[in-house]
Amino acid sequence: MSFFEAKKRDICARIGVFEHGGMKLSSPAAVDAETIFPELGVVRHTNVPLAAGERFTSEYLHRYRDLVAGHPLSDAVAPSGACIVAENWHTVMDNPSAFVDMLANLKRRHPPDTLWYAPAAALPSTVAVLVYAGFDLFDFVGVDLKTAQGYFCTPEGEFSADEWMDAGTCSCAGCRSGDLGEHNRTALREEIALATKMIARGTLREFIEGRCRSRAASVAALRLFDASYEYLEPRAPVAREGALLAASGESLRRPEVVRFGKRVVDRFVPTRTDVAVLLPCSAKKPYSISQSHHKFQNAVRNRGHELILTSPLGLVPRELEAVYPAAHYDVPVSGYWDREEQCIIASVLARYLARHGYARVIAHLEGGSMDIARIAAARAGIELEETCSGRPTDPASLDRLAEALDGERAIRPDTIKGTVSWQFGIDIPTGDLQVRGKPWRRLVVRGRDQVFSIDAATGLFRPTFAGWQLLGDCYRVAIDDFIPQGDILAPGVIGADDAIREGDEVFVVGRRAVATGRAAMGADEMRRSSRGVAVKVRKVQKRAVED
C-alpha cells in the first residue's frame, strides 16, 4: 500500500509526499528507484517499448506488485496512491509530440494522486521540463550514463568533461575533488531543488520558459502542452500570489493568459455597450493608479466603456483591472509589438467587439496598438474613431478624446457585475449592491448584508452565504453526508462543477451542512483523488436534516 499527496501544485507540476512501506519521500526527487521498488531490479525480459502495438502490449506489459506500468496502450488504471512507472520514457525525450500526447493520455487515465516516475529520462537539462509536465520521481541512470561517457552535465546541456570539469563553472564537492559522477548527480539534485522552489513560489512557468531554451525538444514540448489547452487549462490555478512575468513568446499561449481572454469574450458582461474607448495599457497596475490613466479617465469621465489593449492579456475591461492576472502581469516594454502578439490580441478584440456590438468604438491608441485595433475592427466589421494625434497623453489627443465623447451619457463602471460575470460566468442584478470599505478590505454589501469580500491580492470575489444565494448553482462542490470539521478532503467530495479550478471560490453542499471556501484543487482532481485537501473551508452552516 502506498500514498501520494500533492501539497502544492503548479498546473501539472506538484510538490508532494509519497509514502511506501514505511518510507516517506518528498517529491519531486531523484532516487535510486530499485532500492525503493526492489521488483524493478529483478524484472527480466519484460521490455515493452512505448511505440509497441496494442496486442503486444496487452500480452507482454509487466504487472508489478507495487507499481503500475504506465503504457499508452495499456488499459490498466492505477489505484490512488500508486507509483506509475512510465517505462522507457527516456525514448520519447526527443519526440515532443509523442511526449505530450502520451503523457496527456496517461494523465487522463490514471488518478491524480499518484506518483509519476520517468526512468532514465532526467538530466539537469531535461528534468525541469519533466517536472513541469507532471513527473515526480527520477533516477540517476541518465546522469550516471553521461558520467560513463565522459560528459559534464549542466542545465544548459552536456559537455565534454575534459574541457568543462576544470572550467570553473561549478564548485560542487564533486568538481572540487575531480569526481565527475558526483558532480553530475549533484547537478541533477540541484536542478530538481530549483524547480521545486519555483513550484513553491508559483513561478515554475516563468522558470521553464527560460530553462527550455537549450533544448529544441523542450521548447516544442512547452508549446505543444500549451496547444493542448483543454488538457492544461483545467489544471491551471485561477490566481497566483505573485506577479506573472510574460517575458517570452510562449507567454502569449500560457493557459492563464488564454483563459483570461476567453473569459473576457465569453463570460464578461460589460457595464455598457454603447460607446467603447480603447486605451493603451500602463506599466503601473492596476492601470487607474498610473498617471496616464488619470489623464484618460479625466478625459473620458465615464462617458464610454474603457477597454485597455495590452500584451499578453489582449483586452482588459476597466471593471477587471484589479483581477488576476490583469493587475499582476509584467511584460518587457519596448514599444514593439510582434506579429504573434498582434494576431492574438487582435483576435481577442475582434471576438469581443463582434459579440457586444458597440454603437461607437473610439480608439485612443498609437503605433502598434493602433494597428491591432484596426486589424480587429476590420475583422469584426466595425468602423473605428481615432482620437490620437501624437502620443495618447498629449493634451491635443486628450482634448480630441473628450470632444468625441461630448453628449454621451456618463455611467460608472460596474465592477461588481464585471467581476462576478468574469469569475463565476453569471450575470447578476447589481442595482442594490455597493462596494464599501477600505482599499485593503473591501466588501460588497446589499443593504446591511455583506454578500462578497474582495481579495485584495487577487481582486477575486469571496461570496458569503448570502452571496452564494445570488449566484445560482454554479461552482458547487457536493460532499457526502457529514458536517465538515476543518477543510474538506478529496475523498469526501462526491461531485464538483466542471468549471472549478484551483483557487476558485466554491460553495460546498451536503445533506447535513453547507460551507463556503476556496478550492485547493481543480474539479477533476477533487473527483478522482482520494487524498489531499479539496476545499479550504471558510465557514460552515449546519442544515436541518429531515429523516
Added chain:
Amino acid sequence: MISFFIEKPLACWKGKDIYRGSVLDCLTVIFKTGGCSWNRCRMCGYRHERYSPMAPADLTTRLFAQMAWVQREYPQSDYQMVKIFTSGSFFDADEVPASARRAILEGFRGKLVIAETRPEYVSPDTIREACELVDDGSWNCPLYVATGLETTSDVIREKCIDKGFTLQEFYDAVSAAREGGAGIKTYLMMKPPFLTEREAMEDMQRSIEEAAPVSDMISMNLCTVQNRTDVEYYWKRGMYRPPYLWSALAVLAAAPVHVSCDPVGGGKKRGPHNCGSCDFDIVRGIREYSLSGDRDLLAALMETECRCKEEWEFVLAGEKPYCMPLTR
C-alpha cells in the same frame, strides 16, 4: 521486339569458411524463391525478397535458370563448400518446388552443402534424398541442415522474434535430419528487440551452451536493422539498438565451443556497433576468429582500450527492461 532477361539469384559470392579446423573456399548462394511461408520474424527483411505468387512450374523454371547462372559464373573447381539460403526454407516445397530442389542439390554434387530451413520442413525422407543427391563420397557428412533456432529460450523466441516454433520442434528436426544422414548447423541471433544488452548477452551464452550438444556448427548472427521490419520500426523511434561489438566479443570469448560470426553491418548505425572509432578493428578481428578459432585474438581484442568500453560496461549494469535502450 526481343525482351531479354537474365534470371539470377538474389546474391551469390565466394568467401572462406572453416570446417573441422580447416579453411575452405565457400560459395554462398541466396536463391530468389516463392518466399518464406512463415514470413513473420521481427528482424527479417529477407522475407520481402520473393517472387510474386506464381504457378509451381514457373517457379521451378526460374530456379533452374538461377542455378544455371550460378554454374556458369562459378566454376565447380573454385569452391568446396556451398551455403544455400532462400530467405526462407530450402526444404519448403511451396517455396522451392521439389524438382527444383533436386536439381540444385544435384548441381552441387560433391560439395559440402549447408542448406537453411525452418524445422517443420525437415523429415528423414527429404533429408535422406538430399544427402544422396549431393553425396559422391568426398565427405563423411556431405549435407548440413542449417536452422535459425535464434535462441534456446522459447520465451524470447516467441516474444522477441515471433519465430513460430519451439525448442522441442527444433530438437525433433535435429533428430529427423540426423536420421536422414545430415549434420546440424545452428544459427543464433544476438539481441533481437525487447532485450537489454545484458539480457541479450546472457541469452547467447545460455543458447550456445544448450545448442552445442546437438549442433555440429554454431553461427551467431548479430541483429541488424533491415528495411521494413519491426526492428526498424523500433530503431527509428530510438527504441531498439543493435548489439555492441563488445558484447559479441565477450560472448564469443566465453563460449565453450567455437562459434562463428560474421558481423554484417558491423560498425554501422544499423548494424552491431560500438562508438565508431574501435569498430573496424573489432569487426575484422571477429571475422578472423571465425576462420581461425584463435582465442588469443579474442582475448587481445577484449583488452583493446576505448572510451566506449566504460559506456558499454555501464549499459550492461544499468540498462533494464523498463529503461532501454540507454544508447543509440
